[in-house]
Amino acid sequence: MSEDTEVQEATNSLQSLNIRTESVDSGSDPEHTKQKVDILLKPTGNAPIMKKKKWTVDSDKKIGWIIEFVKKYLKLESNEKLFLYVNQTFAPSPDQIVKNLYDCYSTEGKLVLHYCKTQAWG
Amino acid sequence: MTSLTIEDFNRCVEDIVNISDKLMDGWKLQQNEGLENGKYIVKKEQKVLPLEQEGSTNFLLIFEYHVAFNISYGVPVLCFNVWKQDGSILTIEQFWKANKKFKDSNMHDTLTQMDHPVLRRPFLTLHPCRTHEIMEPFLERSKNPVVSWLSVVGPFVHLNLTEEYVKICSS
Known part of the structure; x- marks a missing residue:
């Protein structure tokens, strides 16, 4: 049971990490890489x-x-x-x-x- | 200017030494009074490079660069010798293996052990017969064709010029 929650937590944090990196990418894209x-x-x-x-x-x-x-x-x-x-x-x-x-x-x-x-x- | 005269060359290398003195970059003017092309400049530099034949460990090497004028070709030549710390000299093959900048090139088409135009001692030399082709595009425009030429060939043999030298070409 506790293992399950740990896995769930890990997945959640991974997702939030993904979301953050995506937002960073789309935010900096037009400014830097597209110049x-x-x-x-x-x-x-x-x-x-x-x-x-x-x-x-x-x-x-x-x-x-x-x-x-x-x-x-x-x-x-x-x-x-x-x-x-x-x-x-x-x-x-x-x-x-x-x-x-x-x-x-x-x-x-x-x-x-x-x-x-x-x-x-x- | 369709080719570089000895007078042009002498003026150019004197300019290089003047800048070097301000930057303490190490270029020194040498002269052999008895020769028409007696002026040349020398710089000694220490570098750390990996030598393949003795494992991939880095070696402290002493480079001695000479820029002299080759009368037969009417062009400047860049010659150099490299020593290891035990005083032994690097052979052309050893230098070739340690140099990654010449990929796709044939060693003997590129580097030759030739007599120094003034000292008449053997040095590793970048082949002078294409130098004119390299210099042609900037001979008329550049205020210092020797610096312009060094900016092209120097990086191939680990010799890099700082911006201060390049600036005098167009000022």
């Missing part, structure tokens, strides 16, 4: 052009994710290297979050990233 930024991808050097230049990405995506995305989009070989440049002056770290770069370097509501590819290193 997106516009980026413009431009080729330099011998990099092929992309048919679609303007992209909207989640602001918490890492630069490394964009690099992998462009490599896939351009169907590059796995040994080909793709680099992204901000302001055509420096390469952001692959761990950098898009939002940080957008906040510092966006112009007219867009973050312009130039991309360049090379055949391996040597």
Whole structure:
């Protein structure tokens, strides 16, 4: 009998926990995970052009994710290297979050990233 | 600017050392008066990395980075050597195994043991023959193409530049 009540209590508390996490999720969703930024991808050097230049990405995506995305989009070989440049002056770290770069370097509501590819290193 | 001259290179590395002095970041300017490309900069750094061949335990390693000018290719080169605490030097294979950034790359296409352009001693070097392709997009725009180039290649060999260096490229 007492075991039953204990089980019941546990189930109840679990449910209340679920309800709480759900409400937290739905509350924060529009604010955080849904935030997106516009980026413009431009080729330099011998990099092929992309048919679609303007992209909207989640602001918490890492630069490394964009690099992998462009490599896939351009169907590059796995040994080909793709680099992204901000302001055509420096390469952001692959761990950098898009939002940080957008906040510092966006112009007219867009973050312009130039991309360049090379055949391996040597 | 379609390529980097020795004068450009010298100015760039002097700028790097000036910033480094303010930040106490450790870059030092070295010079061999007898050579046309005699100027280069050096930084020593300690890092803890796992070396696979001796279990997955972390090792304290001493990295010595050199940035020098390669006349034949007309580009800066990043060369480095790594020592363990017992003074033994890391071979190219050992370094390769400890480095996760080069997945998908072929070791001998990427890193080579080459003579240092000034010291003429063997160093692990990122292959210089594609460096121009990497630099082309920013050669005209960047105020310091050597910093821009280091921001591209440095992270592959555990060399990271702080924001203060990157700022001078566009100011």
